[in-house]
Amino acid sequence: xxxxxxxxxxxxxxxxxxxxxxxxxxxxxxxxxxxxxxxxxxxxxxxxxxxxxxxxxxxxxxxxxxxxxxxxxxxxxxxxxxxxxxxxxxxxxxxxxxxxxxxxxxxxxxxxxxxxxxxxxxxxxxxxxxxxxxxxxxxxxxxxxxxxxxxxxxxxxxxxxxxxxxxxxxxxxxxxxxxxxxxxxxxxxxxxxxxxxxxxxxxxxxxxxxxxxxxxxxxxxxxxxxxxxxxxxxxxxxxxxxxxx
Amino acid sequence: xxxxxxxxxxxxxxxxxxxxxxxxxxxxxxxxxxxxxxxxxxxxxxxxxxxxxxxxxxxxxxxxxxxxxxxxxxxxxxxxxxxxxxxxxxxxxxxxxxxxxxxxxxxxxxxxxxxxxxxxxxxxxxxxxxxxxxxxxxxxxxxxxxxxxxxxxxxxxxxxxxxxxxxxxxxxxxxxxxxxxxxxxxxxxxxxxxxxxxxxxxxxxxxxxxxxxxxxxxxxxxxxxxxxxxxxxxxxxxxxxxxxx
Numbered sequence: 111x112x113x114x115x116x117x118x119x120x121x122x123x124x125x126x127x128x129x130x131x132x133x134x135x136x137x138x139x140x141x142x143x144x145x146x147x148x149x150x151x152x153x154x155x156x157x158x159x160x161x162x163x164x165x166x167x168x169x170x171x172x173x174x175x176x177x178x179x180x181x182x183x184x185x186x187x188x189x190x191x192x193x194x195x196x197x198x199x200x201x202x203x204x205x206x207x208x209x210x211x212x213x214x215x216x217x218x219x220x221x222x223x224x225x226x227x228x229x230x231x232x233x234x235x236x237x238x239x240x241x242x243x244x245x246x247x248x249x250x251x252x253x254x255x256x257x258x259x260x261x262x263x264x265x266x267x268x269x270x271x272x273x274x275x276x277x278x279x280x281x282x283x284x285x286x287x288x289x290x291x292x293x294x295x296x297x298x299x300x301x302x303x304x305x306x307x308x309x310x311x312x313x314x315x316x317x318x319x320x321x322x323x324x325x326x327x328x329x330x331x332x333x334x335x336x337x338x339x340x341x342x343x344x345x346x347x348x349x350x351x352x353x354x355x
Numbered sequence: 356x357x358x359x360x361x362x363x364x365x366x367x368x369x370x371x372x373x374x375x376x377x378x379x380x381x382x383x384x385x386x387x388x389x390x391x392x393x394x395x396x397x398x399x400x401x402x403x404x405x406x407x408x409x410x411x412x413x414x415x416x417x418x419x420x421x422x423x424x425x426x427x428x429x430x431x432x433x434x435x436x437x438x439x440x441x442x443x444x445x446x447x448x449x450x451x452x453x454x455x456x457x458x459x460x461x462x463x464x465x466x467x468x469x470x471x472x473x474x475x476x477x478x479x480x481x482x483x484x485x486x487x488x489x490x491x492x493x494x495x496x497x498x499x500x501x502x503x504x505x506x507x508x509x510x511x512x513x514x515x516x517x518x519x520x521x522x523x524x525x526x527x528x529x530x531x532x533x534x535x536x537x538x539x540x541x542x543x544x545x546x547x548x549x550x551x552x553x554x555x556x557x558x559x560x561x562x563x564x565x566x567x568x569x570x571x572x573x574x575x576x577x578x579x580x581x582x583x584x585x586x587x588x589x590x591x592x593x594x595x596x597x598x599x600x
Contacts, residue, residue, distance in 0.1 A: 215472040219434070223464075239481060347442065
């Protein structure tokens with residue numbers, strides 16, 4: 111079974127390894143919204159897709175199909191190793207099954223990278239990646255991590271910042287950030303990176319919560335104490351001594 | 356100018372966007388050791404390459420060539436937005452120059468992703484990315500970040516863990532890790548991911564310093580309090596309630 115990262119979704123970000131695995135397989139399993147990015151690659155294949163919170167069932171289905179002798183691709187957006195499907199398959203696979211199903215994890219361009227590339231260079235120095243989804247992680251743990259990421263002066267990348275029903279974790283994150291960082295700290299928000307409706311916004315921390323575009327398709331990058339803006343870019347210095355023109 | 360991430364180095368990880376930019380350009384600028392991965396793509400192009408610590412000079416050269424009207428690709432391994440060349444170009448570019456040189460940053464598969472894919476699923480929960488190079492960041496800042504990453508129970512990904520001359524930061528990092536994490540914490544080390552001489556090692560934190568393979572071609576991933584090993588895999592649970600078989 112291949113656990114395949116397709117990157118942000120455009121064909122130009124799909125690695126050849128991922129492309130070939132998808133072309134060569136018989137069964138494709140994935141979240142509905144991601145499979146639409148694979149338009150044109152799915153002909154003649156068995157497609158098993160389902161909604162957002164059905165990932166355990168999808169993983170079980172993928173294992174079932176692989177045990178039955180099919181070449182299976184389980185699709186993750188971005189990188190399957192970062193909040194993706196890789197962990198679930200490895201956790202679910204019993205010892206005997208693992209012997210029967212060779213697993214390959216095919217990495218992809220994760221949201222931190224695709225979004226940073228559109229904002230400028232916010233990740234030139236140490237950073238922390240935090241999911242704001244409190245479905246699987248206790249909100250106290252999330253808040254603790256935000257506090258320590260602030261105290262360590264990490265740039266912070268928030269995955270899953272907000273959904274229609276889940277608004278509080280972002281508000282809470284903002285309160286913590288405002289306690290530790292200057293209200294002028296640059297914040298980059300990218301929604302639907304590398305897709306037709308891509309949106310890129312750079313704003314000050316103090317105004318972050320007003321940004322309507324923060325949703326499940328968005329990634330939020332909060333600068334560290336040294337991050338600055340220059341023209342349309344957000345830049346965290348690596349530490350070189352460069353002449354500023 | 357395109358600032359191009361080539362991923363770990365194998366052609367199968369090179370995105371179509373990066374591939375095309377390289378094929379179409381006239382001038383390629385990059386660190387010598389990375390250009391060898393582009394074998395076969397460089398014919399007929401002007402090649403400007405130099406050694407490891409010459410990156411400011413390379414960036415200046417790339418700007419010079421672009422200002423002279425050439426299509427230039429500046430090459431980074433992995434993702435140019437993560438400790439890569441994107442920041443330096445954006446910092447160096449004066450306002451007037453920026454108007455003349457359109458910049459595109461082409462993201463790539465970063466070492467955290469390519470290495471995690473070979474270790475199993477260590478990055479299924481929140482993680483911190485820290486460079487152990489003290490050339491550009493004060494060692495006190497690095498140590499502070501390691502401490503806070505430990506206190507936040509982040510999985511930690513160390514880039515640039517060690518070089519021939521730079522051994523101390525890794526030793527110091529280990530001492531801090533041993534203070535906060537169980538000596539049994541799984542540590543994954545991947546050297547030369549997706550290259551012919553790839554090496555993948557999973558070991559306990561207490562034994563980490565003995566691993567000879569930790570060098571500038573290696574990435575080190577230290578588990579959080581919940582990371583476990585299973586067969587040949589290192590897994591950090593996402594938090595799903597899964598039956599363990």
